[in-house]
Amino acid sequence: MTRLRIGLALAVLVVGATLLGPVLTPYDPIAPDYTAIYSPPSAAHPLGTDDLGRDVLARSLAGGRVSLTVALSATALALCLGVAVGITSAGLGGLGDTVLVRVFDAVLAFPGFLLVLLVVTILGGGALQTVLAMGVAGAPIYFRLARSFTRSELRTDYVLAGEALGATRTRLLWRHALPNFAGAIWVQAASTAATFLLVEASLSYLGLGVPLPTPSWGNVLQDARSYLTQQPWAALGPGFFLAAASLAFQFLSDGLRDRLDRRR
Amino acid sequence: MTRYLLGQLLSFVVTLWAVLTLVFVGVRVLPGDAATVIGGIDTTPAQVQAIRRSLGLDRSLPQQYASYWSGLVRGDLGTSLRQHRSVDAILLQRLPVTATLAGLAFLLSLALGTALGLLAGLRPGGVADRAALALTTLGLALPEFWFGFLLILVFAVRVQWFPVVGLPSGGVLAAFPGFVLPAVTLALPRAAQIARLTRARVLDELSADYVRTARGKGATAAVTGRHVAANALPGVVPLLALELGGLLTGTIVVEQVFGIPGLGLAILDAIGARDYPVVQGVAILAVTIYVLVNWLADLAQLLADPRLRVS
Numbered sequence: 001m002t003r004l005r006i007g008l009a010l011a012v013l014v015v016g017a018t019l020l021g022p023v024l025t026p027y028d029p030i031a032p033d034y035t036a037i038y039s040p041p042s043a044a045h046p047l048g049t050d051d052l053g054r055d056v057l058a059r060s061l062a063g064g065r066v067s068l069t070v071a072l073s074a075t076a077l078a079l080c081l082g083v084a085v086g087i088t089s090a091g092l093g094g095l096g097d098t099v100l101v102r103v104f105d106a107v108l109a110f111p112g113f114l115l116v117l118l119v120v121t122i123l124g125g126g127a128l129q130t131v132l133a134m135g136v137a138g139a140p141i142y143f144r145l146a147r148s149f150t151r152s153e154l155r156t157d158y159v160l161a162g163e164a165l166g167a168t169r170t171r172l173l174w175r176h177a178l179p180n181f182a183g184a185i186w187v188q189a190a191s192t193a194a195t196f197l198l199v200e201a202s203l204s205y206l207g208l209g210v211p212l213p214t215p216s217w218g219n220v221l222q223d224a225r226s227y228l229t230q231q232p233w234a235a236l237g238p239g240f241f242l243a244a245a246s247l248a249f250q251f252l253s254d255g256l257r258d259r260l261d262r263r264r
Numbered sequence: 265m266t267r268y269l270l271g272q273l274l275s276f277v278v279t280l281w282a283v284l285t286l287v288f289v290g291v292r293v294l295p296g297d298a299a300t301v302i303g304g305i306d307t308t309p310a311q312v313q314a315i316r317r318s319l320g321l322d323r324s325l326p327q328q329y330a331s332y333w334s335g336l337v338r339g340d341l342g343t344s345l346r347q348h349r350s351v352d353a354i355l356l357q358r359l360p361v362t363a364t365l366a367g368l369a370f371l372l373s374l375a376l377g378t379a380l381g382l383l384a385g386l387r388p389g390g391v392a393d394r395a396a397l398a399l400t401t402l403g404l405a406l407p408e409f410w411f412g413f414l415l416i417l418v419f420a421v422r423v424q425w426f427p428v429v430g431l432p433s434g435g436v437l438a439a440f441p442g443f444v445l446p447a448v449t450l451a452l453p454r455a456a457q458i459a460r461l462t463r464a465r466v467l468d469e470l471s472a473d474y475v476r477t478a479r480g481k482g483a484t485a486a487v488t489g490r491h492v493a494a495n496a497l498p499g500v501v502p503l504l505a506l507e508l509g510g511l512l513t514g515t516i517v518v519e520q521v522f523g524i525p526g527l528g529l530a531i532l533d534a535i536g537a538r539d540y541p542v543v544q545g546v547a548i549l550a551v552t553i554y555v556l557v558n559w560l561a562d563l564a565q566l567l568a569d570p571r572l573r574v575s
Binding site: 105106109110111112113114117118119121122194198201202205206208217221224225228229232235239242243246247250251 | 509
């Protein structure tokens with residue numbers, strides 16, 4: 001319960017700060033300021049400045065908007081894709097079900113990061129491409145969850161009763177079975193969001209995800225690596241925000257799961 | 265038992281075929297024609313055709329697929345478009361570097377993860393449990409490469425125990441200090457996951473009837489702990505396999521941060537230079553080892569846990 005609260009508070013704080021970024025700092029996250037190169041933290045620049053004199057706080061907040069959008073969109077894509085196909089597959093049964101299970105198993109047989117890396121290379125870098133790559137790589141977990149939950153729901157008495165009353169298969173699957181395991185899906189979604197934040201950061205850090213000049217936590221850190229020893233502040237700021245965001249979603253996931261467990 | 269093993273072998277072969285076919289398809293839909301990449305912008309269409317023919321790109325897809333497999337079976341992964349040497353030679357040069365890094369990271373995460381998980385699980389709420397919770401939380405949330413930055417700032421810049429970037433030259437022993445920080449960076453999140461699962465498995469075992477009986481008969485905590493560990497640890501093996509198999513590609517980002525010339529930097533350079541045979545070669549190697557390690561883990565679990573052999 002406490003973890004759920006801490007996670008919620010931290011998530012509101014980080015997401016709120018990135019959304020309010022333009023109000024919180026007067027600086028442009030992209031325009032250089034050659035009079036303030038490599039400034040240490042001060043009242044004017046709370047987190048210092050980078051090699052082009054840009055405010056690290058402004059870049060962290062602007063980067064956060066992009067990184068959070070990419071990670072959350074990819075989570076939504078993986079969830080919708082996996083759950084929709086998983087429920088359908090369980091409802092179909094037979095050959096269709098077997099084929100779908102095999103397809104998702106083949107995707108799962110890939111080492112995750114290599115899969116995302118190859119898909120992004122095939123599609124070419126960019127925010128949308130990163131979302132697609134992570135969404136596809138993340139879908140199998142939701143497929144498995146949704147399929148196995150649906151199969152056990154289909155064996156329950158209430159489904160039998162529903163069928164006797166003349167409810168359609170579609171109605172039973174989507175209106176009755178799905179709400180019964182939605183909680184477990186949300187637990188997984190929060191955990192996926194935490195992971196995807198780190199994956200997006202890694203991809204953009206390698207220069208394969210969100211391309212510059214649009215700042216994201218990953219590519220800001222890529223920049224910062226090249227002058228890490230001259231200006232560590234440029235790496236500390238965005239990394240701290242990224243860690244806080246990832247921690248928030250991890251806590252949300254743990255907290256939700258504890259709460260579901262207790263109810264059972 | 266034999267039947268089961270044969271079934272497992274079959275599923276291994278099918279999975280391997282599926283992932284290697286995915287790699288084949290993936291590399292062939294990559295943007296940019298390899299022939300124009302080698303020739304540069306000034307090549308005439310006739311020259312591009314000649315290069316395509318020498319690479320076998322003018323043949324039909326089924327023909328290319330057949331020669332892809334015949335190459336795989338013979339262990340011939342083609343020639344680099346940029347480096348004028350075989351992909352095999354590049355992989356053989358880079359693999360030992362990544363294997364050393366991955367091996368060190370794996371041993372470190374295994375030791376730290378299982379020890380912490382056991383201690384935490386056997387005394388829930390104790391000091392070790394709290395330490396484990398702090399470590400696992402940090403390990404799961406800290407961006408891997410950012411943790412690497414912090415290690416560089418403290419241990420390579422402030423106290424200068426280890427190099428900031430690259431491996432010191434002059435043999436395996438001289439290079440060792442260069443592996444320490446990247447191995448620690450890789451080990452932290454993996455140790456966190458292993459500790460988390462070990463702790464959960466130990467807690468499951470502690471509520472089993474045999475533990476209550478052992479305690480009732482006056483067994484010491486050490487004796488009970490040994491039985492619990494023997495039953496809990498086989499359940500961690502599949503995760504260990506995932507971690508070990510994933511490390512071969514999991515090192516990509518960390519190799520980039522620390523400038524370690526392994527497979528990770530090889531595939532990144534190859535992606536940047538559109539050197540697709542090298543991209544394909546690294547992918548084939550990584551995917552094959554990943555599938556193989558996971559398959560071996562299933563077998564190891566079978567050998568470690570006699571209960572699984574019965575069913």
